[in-house]
Amino acid sequence: MLAKQQDRSQHSLFFSLESxxxxxxxxxxxxxxxxxxxFEREFSPLYCPDNGRPAKPIRLMVGLLILKHIRDLSDESVVEQWSENNYYQYxxxxxxxxPRVPCEASELVHFRHRIGKEGIExxxxxxxxxxxxDSNDKDVYIDTxxxxxxxxxxxxxxxxxxxxxxxxxxxxxxxLDLRQSYRRILKDLSYDQRFRNHPRNKGKARKADKKVRTIAGRLVRDVERKLGTMVDGYRNELDLYKRVLAQKKKDxxxxxxxxxxxVQCISKGKEHKLYEFGNKVSITRTGSGVIVGALSFRNEFDGHTLDKAIEQVEKLTERKPRNGICDRGYRGRSKVRDTLxxxxxxxxxxxxxxxxxxxRKYxxxxxxxxxxxxxxxxxxxxxxxxxKGITGEQSQAASAIYINCL
Incomplete structure (x- = not known):
């Protein structure tokens, strides 16, 4: 249910934040x-007008989201600091x-789910x-x-x-009464896995790794047998464990x-960090420094992200960029939509x-x-x-661009 409108026409006679x-x-x-x-116009249809508990004001929730990323805070921290900071409240x-917290931290999670990717954009x-x-530049610079x-x-x-x-x-x-828990054996195996880079310990560590995987497979099968009729409630979880134990190095x-x-395994050619585990983010900015696009991808080739990146810029700025300047990771593309x-x-x-x-200047x-x-x-x-999940990746990619507000 929408929050009730507050009467802001009458201010305190002795104190107001604005003054x-x-x-x-x-x-x-x-x-x-x-x-x-x-924001009130766009987000109001997402609430039921006259049913349920009154929601928190839309301005409050949007303001907390912006403050969270401007000041690099968690949901819990921004809610706690709001009750202590006059500027946050204004x-x-x-x-x-x-002198109170504005809402529970979990309400920010529900609000992000409510507005979705479109609301973040x-x-x-x-x-x-x-x-x-500053955002009306005809040239955009793109990188991932x-x-x-x-x-x-x-x-x-x-x-x-x-x-x-x-x-x-x-x-x-x-x-469940497991056939064997292997707790003592696993403790001994953990000793064998130490200092695995030493030439004398490599073979012992590899054997211990193989034994740990074997024990994991035994426990999964034992739990599956002992669950009996309750196994359907754990079917997805047990299938995930089997898939993890069955996967090979080159899979x-x-x-x-x-x-x-x-989670995706992504290699960007960094010498100090060969592989990173997460998702790819495309950032688009103008020459004057305003970020006009941010999108989350799985692990596509950089050149394949250009179509959606340029489309988002056109949608958010309501204009078509003339030139897009990229690095060699985008090789193979010379024109996207109407952008060179x-x-x-x-x-x-x-x-x-x-x-x-x-x-050269570009x-x-x-x-x-x-x-x-x-x-x-x-x-x-x-x-x-x-x-959490792919939805969280999309939300995080766009919401991190509140740098524009600084």
Whole structure:
């Protein structure tokens, strides 16, 4: 149910946030630039008008989402700090200080699910609009990066041990009498797996790894037998364990995490980090530094992401970019929709000196997107994705671009 409209026409005689706060503070200025009524119009149809418990105000929820990414906070932290920060409260529409938390942290999760990917893009569009002429550049610079999921570095041994622990939990929950728990044996095997890089220990560690996988398979089969008629409730979980234990080193579409089965293994050619586990994110920015596009992908070739990236720019800015400047990872594309794609390559002898200098200027300026991506990762939650599943990846990719609001 929609929240009841509050009467804001009458302010406190002695105290109000607007008269107390510094009008030059970035959050105060930003609060008066954003078109909050637009969010009310667009998000109101997502609520039932006259049934159920009244929801929190839409401005409050949208403001908390923006603050979360501007200040690099978790859901729990932004809710806690809101009750202590006058600027946060004014940004979210309060006229007087409220000494309480605005909502439960879980309500931000429900609100993200309610507005979906389209709602997040609407917030991104508004962040583009408040930058004015800086977002009207005819040239866009495009690059991709990897946003890692919040998982540990995957190894076969880690996955096997997690499967064993989950089998123990299923057995305890359903009072199953396992044929053998292998707890003492696993403790001894963990000693054999230490210092595996030493030449004398490699063979012993490999044998221990193989034994751990064997034990995991035995426990899965034993739990499946002992569950009897209750096995249908654990069918998907047990099938996942069997698939993990059966996968080989060279297999495609491998599972790297039990709680995030959609994680992709992505190689970006980094010397210090050969593989990253998460999803690919495409970032599009103008020459003046305004980010006008952000999309999440699985593990597509960079050139295959251009169509959707350019389409999103046209949708959010309501204009068609003339030139798209990319790196060599996008090779093979020369034109997407009505946008010309420029990729570094050896110049033709027939190319004029003016055109060569123009291309060089493009490619030098394109390098400016690299520190922007680094800034997003370091300060605006793009480095690691804490959201669940593929839907969370799409939401995180677009919501990390509240850097435009700074």
């Amino acid at each position: 107390t706060l510094n009008h030059k503070h970035p959050l105060f200025i930003l609060a008066n630039k954003i078109d909050w009524e637009m 940004f979210c529409g309060e006229q007087e200080f409220q 609407l917030i991104l569009r508004e962040s583009i609009r408040i930058n004015g002429k 990066t990897v946003q890692e999921k919040n998982i540990t570095f995957p190894t076969d041994d880690k996955l096997a041990k997690k499967i064993i622990k989950r089998c123990w939990k299923i057995a305890d929950r359903n009072s 495609k579409n491998k599972i790297y995490s039990l709680h995030e089965v959609d 794609i420029h990729i570094p390559k050896s110049f033709s002898k027939a190319l004029s000196t003016y055109r060569k200098n123009k291309e 490619f030098r300026k394109r390098a400016g997107i690299e520190p922007v991506i680094g800034h997003l990762k370091e300060d605006h939650r793009l480095s690691r994705n804490y959201y």
